[in-house]
Amino acid sequence: MRYSGLIEKYRDRLPVTASTPVISLGEGNTPLIELRNLPAILGTDVQMFVKFEGLNPTGSFKDRGMTMAVTKAVEAGSKAIICASTGNTSAAAAAYAARAGIGCFVLIPEGKIALGKLAQAMMHGSTVIQIQGNFDDGMRLVQELSSDMPVALVNSVNPYRLQGQKTISFEIIEALGDAPDYHVLPVGNAGNISGHWMGYSESVCQQTEACGLCHGACPYHPAKPIATKRPIMIGNQAAGAAPFLRGEMVKNPETIATAIRIGHPMSWNLAWAAVRESGGWFNECTDQEILAAQALLARHEGVFCEPSSATGFAGLIKDIQAGRIKAGSRIVITLTGHGLKDPDTAIAQSSKPHLVAAERGAIGDLISKHL
Ligand code: F0G
Numbered sequence: 001m002r003y004s005g006l007i008e009k010y011r012d013r014l015p016v017t018a019s020t021p022v023i024s025l026g027e028g029n030t031p032l033i034e035l036r037n038l039p040a041i042l043g044t045d046v047q048m049f050v051k052f053e054g055l056n057p058t059g060s061f062k063d064r065g066m067t068m069a070v071t072k073a074v075e076a077g078s079k080a081i082i083c084a085s086t087g088n089t090s091a092a093a094a095a096y097a098a099r100a101g102i103g104c105f106v107l108i109p110e111g112k113i114a115l116g117k118l119a120q121a122m123m124h125g126s127t128v129i130q131i132q133g134n135f136d137d138g139m140r141l142v143q144e145l146s147s148d149m150p151v152a153l154v155n156s157v158n159p160y161r162l163q164g165q166k167t168i169s170f171e172i173i174e175a176l177g178d179a180p181d182y183h184v185l186p187v188g189n190a191g192n193i194s195g196h197w198m199g200y201s202e203s204v205c206q207q208t209e210a211c212g213l214c215h216g217a218c219p220y221h222p223a224k225p226i227a228t229k230r231p232i233m234i235g236n237q238a239a240g241a242a243p244f245l246r247g248e249m250v251k252n253p254e255t256i257a258t259a260i261r262i263g264h265p266m267s268w269n270l271a272w273a274a275v276r277e278s279g280g281w282f283n284e285c286t287d288q289e290i291l292a293a294q295a296l297l298a299r300h301e302g303v304f305c306e307p308s309s310a311t312g313f314a315g316l317i318k319d320i321q322a323g324r325i326k327a328g329s330r331i332v333i334t335l336t337g338h339g340l341k342d343p344d345t346a347i348a349q350s351s352k353p354h355l356v357a358a359e360r361g362a363i364g365d366l367i368s369k370h371l
Pocket of ligand 1: 060084085086087088089090187188189190191192193259260306336
């Protein structure tokens, strides 16, 4: 059957009815890629998989939550949506609003959004409002504006966002046959870690011990991805924007990973619950560690994610080196957005292209030197 998006696939576990007008771009169903080269390079025997969310329709995991939020906004009769964003949410909101034929207003921090994301919000026809402030200022403003204007708020404080985002855990359990031992991801506004935890929690079979038929002829959940456990959740932040590490909000967050340049996360309690209930922890990574992790994935595995997305892997490298990860474990790392979102940062850290005459000899010499 043709795949037609996560609402159709998981409709029995999402708050929709047969008459809900589904707004979809075929999001979800992203690849779970096993890392083949990096475990050896890092000197570890753990099994690592990346869930490449950059392969969603607008290039980030935000599409999972946005298909639900926009679907429910349209169902409720909304004619316009609004969000604050560090870039990816605005790209997703703009695209799904275009698909639904409704208006879209996005508030973004002036000068602190990656080029690809800005291009998306502009191209899909949203009203792009650059504010002289950061994401946290924008978040406060959109909450105020949506409370007394006819615009539906589609940031992850909208509960339908997390409903859509939880489906990533369903897909992982389906692919692996169970939950992994650890799940590693970047944390900004903290909606995604909360969505992951919701998905894993809803997948744990209450009957596992009683019937012992999991993954076989289970009479209770024959068709659903069912897990026997939940993973240990590890949330990773950029050092300049790490309120979970500080234990309090950060006033002026700063990092090259602009998508997670957030000091005042909205899903504070939910994210703490995910980490505490799972026996996990938070890490912080410097900008250098984040860029190094991004380059390792690109050069050794062929997977190009944006800097913020590499923050999870950067934290995992530190955990492996510190001996915090059990030998032989199975780990899933969410890579939240595509590297093409932020070409400036990629080009700035790569070596320049060679400039040579358009002659066989010159090019042949160059090839010989690099063979
Ligand atoms: N990675 C990327 C690529 C993101 O765009 C974001 C958040 C995160 C990680 C963090 O996820 O906020 O759920 O903890 N971007 C939001 C935006 C804030 O506006 O695009 P989170």
